[in-house]
Amino acid sequence: MICCFLSALVAAPILANGQVVQSVRVSQEQGQTLITISGEQLPRPQLSVWKRQFLVLEFNARFKGNGVERTLKTPHAVKLRYGWFSSRPPKVRVVVTMRGAPPYTLEQTPTGWQVRLGKASVVDAPTETSPPLEPTEEPKPQRVASTQSAPPRTSTPELTNPRAVASALPAPATPPPAPKPVMVSLDFVNAEIGDVLKALAIQSGANIITAPDVKGTVTISLSRLTVDESLNLITRLSGYRYEKIDNTYVVGTAESLKAFRDAHEPPAPPKPKVVEALTFKVAKPTEIATYLSARFPGLKITPSGEKDATYLLIEGDAETVEAAKAAAYAFEQQLTGSVE
Numbered sequence: 001m002i003c004c005f006l007s008a009l010v011a012a013p014i015l016a017n018g019q020v021v022q023s024v025r026v027s028q029e030q031g032q033t034l035i036t037i038s039g040e041q042l043p044r045p046q047l048s049v050w051k052r053q054f055l056v057l058e059f060n061a062r063f064k065g066n067g068v069e070r071t072l073k074t075p076h077a078v079k080l081r082y083g084w085f086s087s088r089p090p091k092v093r094v095v096v097t098m099r100g101a102p103p104y105t106l107e108q109t110p111t112g113w114q115v116r117l118g119k120a121s122v123v124d125a126p127t128e129t130s131p132p133l134e135p136t137e138e139p140k141p142q143r144v145a146s147t148q149s150a151p152p153r154t155s156t157p158e159l160t161n162p163r164a165v166a167s168a169l170p171a172p173a174t175p176p177p178a179p180k181p182v183m184v185s186l187d188f189v190n191a192e193i194g195d196v197l198k199a200l201a202i203q204s205g206a207n208i209i210t211a212p213d214v215k216g217t218v219t220i221s222l223s224r225l226t227v228d229e230s231l232n233l234i235t236r237l238s239g240y241r242y243e244k245i246d247n248t249y250v251v252g253t254a255e256s257l258k259a260f261r262d263a264h265e266p267p268a269p270p271k272p273k274v275v276e277a278l279t280f281k282v283a284k285p286t287e288i289a290t291y292l293s294a295r296f297p298g299l300k301i302t303p304s305g306e307k308d309a310t311y312l313l314i315e316g317d318a319e320t321v322e323a324a325k326a327a328a329y330a331f332e333q334q335l336t337g338s339v340e
Contacts, residue, residue, distance in 0.1 A: 211252025
């Protein structure tokens with residue numbers, strides 16, 4: 001019985017002699033954080049979560065090197081610690097402080113074990129953030145013969161040959177043909193002018209309107225004429241006129257056409273206003289103000305409110321103010337009977 005117990009104590013560390021944790025790597029791939037533990041003959045670790053924050057992997061193995069603690073900046077982990085946990089029996093622990101509670105999986109790799117934290121997303125190139133504990137030899141660069149061949153030669157005309165260059169140039173684009181004018185034919189006897197113009201608008205597709213003062217009858221027989229030619233003959237025959245305003249033909253008298261144009265023209269912008277201060281030698285500003293108000297009702301004329309003042313203010317557009325200024329001084333000369 002005692003022999004069996006001693007043999008068990010001796011056998012426990014011997015079983016772990018060939019099982020060694022050599023390196024721990026941290027990388028990111030497909031939106032996941034990868035903790036890769038590499039070594040020799042590593043058995044499946046005991047995986048547990050403590051306080052929903054610490055992911056613990058415990059290996060029945062020895063550890064090669066010193067314990068390590070480092071801060072991580074991955075979406076799923078903030079800190080990593082690994083090293084000896086106990087020497088008898090030999091145990092190595094890898095503790096990951098998780099960010100939140102990400103899902104995790106444990107997978108076996110050719111050199112050990114790997115824990116994946118988080119859900120896989122878009123495939124990204126793995127970014128290693130923790131170097132291995134032992135340096136590895138970098139592969140020597142090899143010279144690779146270039147397989148790029150010269151670009152194929154294309155048969156292009158020589159630039160020194162004018163005829164070849166001219167033949168290689170694309171032909172100029174042909175402009176689209178101008179639209180043909182619509183031709184109309186009308187035949188009316190003692191018909192109202194409004195009905196004739198309506199028939200002309202229907203045949204040609206043109207916009208034609210008539211003024212309220214367009215009245216009377218006409219007799220016409222027209223064959224294959226344009227809209228302008230037809231309107232010219234109809235209006236001359238009936239004594240009216242027509243104009244094309246924007247994309248519409250307007251038929252009426254000279255007065256109605258002018259009124260139509262004035263109604264559709266944009267109003268003139270207001271003239272800028274100016275203020276003039278007029279001073280007088282003899283005449284009273286109130287007398288000048290009364291005179292100017294009658295002649296220029298559109299101006300704002302303000303006599304000075306001061307007692308015995310000899311000036312007044314005139315406000316309005318520059319042209320009218322200038323005319324009022326000349327009229328004011330002329331009126332003062334008439335009052336005084338002097339000529340400057």
